[in-house]
Amino acid sequence: MSAEIDPSLRTYLAPLEDAVAELANTWRPDDPAYRADVYPQTMTSLSYSYFAYFHATPEHPDWAPLWNPVYTLQPNPDDIYLYSPIRGDLTYRVSGNRGTVHILSFTTQTFMSGMVDDISLIGGHNEIDDKDLVFAPNGDFEVIFSAERPTGHTGNWARIDPRAGGMMVRYRSYDWETEVDPTLSIECLDPVPPKPRLTPDEILARITEMAKFPARKTRSYYRMQNGVKARVGFNVFEPIRMKGALAKQVYWPACFQLDDGEALIIETDLPERRPYWNIQLNDPYFNALEYVYRLSSTNGHFAKVSSDGRFRAVIALEDPGVPNWLDPAGYKEGGIYGRWFDCDSEPLPTIKRVKLAELRDQLPADTPVVTPAERAEELRRRIRACQRRRRW
Template identity: 75%
Template sequence: MTTSPSRLLDLLSDLDGAAANLQKTWHPEDPAYIADVHRQTMTSLSYSYFHYFHADAEHPDWAPLWNPVFTLQPNPDDIYVQSPISGQYSYKVSGNRGTCRILSFTSQIAASGTRDEMPRPNGHNELDTNDLGIGLGEDFEILFSAERPEGYAGHWGRIDPAATYMYLRYRSYDWLNEVDPVLSIECLDPVPPKPRLTPEEIEARIREMAKFPRRKTDLYYPMQNGVKERVGFNVFEPVRYPGALVKQTYWPACFQFDADEALIIETDLPAHRPYWNIQLNDPYFNALEYVYRLSSINGHAAQVSSDGKFRAVIALDDPGVPNWLDPAGYTEGGIYGRWYECDTEPTPTITRVKLSELRDHLPADTPVVTPAERAAELALRVRACQRRRRW
């Protein structure tokens, strides 16, 4: 079978659904918004190839998931990978734990973007290697199956009998020095060799790829829009999601300011805080550039004020203070913070001020960050992020 260019475009016709979702954005007639959503559509389409063609449940293999190239609000501290699975099979995941802060496995019935209507519930099963007592840098094996085999005494994780998908997150606090895991996944049941796909199978999968970007925005636009509709701009709305990372409370907000203004984020800090961070997103729920921009910060890198509080400043240009969150040219967008297994979960505040008056609203002993110091901070971030495997 030969496929002409016009035929291929026919297979991709459902991409228009993602462009139609422009009407769900904050400024659907803005040319910059239109271009951004077209770019977002391409990022989701590029990821969807991995989902539909890279591996299958009988022949699993890790592939990149969100991360910076596929956007849709990845945590900059996390590296995500995924593989197809089936609840009808058993799998062995083995390798080295690495030394990153968290290594967790989440399996579910359906991945976001693969269904018009997501299952409720979605068969989430989560397993955190910290809960299994697997030490940093330790080699290990975990058996994943719908039922634990009788007499099996090793590490085991449950997957739903209807599961089709598993993803992992490697969460690092110190990007430069923590070591990410090295892992393999194997199906333990007898399966035939990985087949050559038929023309019909290829066409069907391309059609699913074309639907993927619209399905993703169907899910994620309402999450960010809902925060704006319920609490407006520059107000945090803490939430705990069911399913993945049940130990974590998120604090999302939608930010907005003018070019001559700054936003001050201020919060108390829990006494016990194994992990916390804050990141900026664009208005379409994509993480902002975070390799070459200081658009996120975590508890390892954050500088705490002398009164014990954390303060960050969002401004278009470097304000010369610690904890600058660079919005990468956006004056509106989203914020996501996370408290993970903290003993308290304070809700931060946002104060909108004139940039020229910024220091009037900060503690008098707030240090000055010089351009040279900022350049060194960014250079370290670039090196650290590039040394993590993101695809």
């Protein structure tokens, strides 16, 4: 053993303060409510980092929860995310049953965000989804992941970059109430020794990396959200295609802002071919807003389309009594993220800020009224459906 173990764990957790220091890069660094929000945000990322650094190894892979409202920053409410460390020079088999989710996808890359100081080092992306795989009639399947296709292998195969360090899985659901999530295993096919006991040096090094994770993650996500605000301001959408990951997906983020007695009307054409699309609200720090007990998101299954074929949603602090209410959960400013996945066009929505009392004058005359009883039932169904998915 080369390291002397400090009797205080706080010594190794000191980098957590770097995450709190990122308060300076929020929209309101002197607002005590902002400071209070940044504290639990730091804890969510720290709680996930245990999985990242202690749960599994590339030689002994295993699925761990990735982005969700308990563990770290923005998740897509429609997605369940899993992660396992891998190595680009090893061969892996993922097998199980596809379930009935709308989309099942796999992404491999060098690092996950939060694991390196320099996000430009994150690369080596390779992706496949269920359209690229062959399944048995009952949904069973297996796929080999490796840098080169194994000699003689004729089944499902996916390339991983020789520098690969992690695999991410998305279970993307449209109808939360009826779709069944996949069941998956991952195993390394190369000869490896038994999973070892960690040395004291290894434990201390991993704890130190855990403590660095929240600041790294926060810097990356604040940069993304602040970039949108700097380029287009509030209540304007900006189309973005991420480099590498989810090549089929175009995002349309915005930073929203409204006040008491106001509403924001989001309006857009819809692509003719739209395998998947959604919209969600985030807080000012890029965390998904409460989406189990709040109607803070919708997707192409749940959304109600107007009689003219356009989609309209309304952000308001109180229930406006119309379809597609996006509840900002008490926040008067924050982020919006929409997604067009593999669509044949990429329309850019608009946002109109109006008085809540004049909302119906700004909507089509045949916009239905959603009664309090109907809204309560909508929320009850959402709560049940979301709780029945395994989010961690």
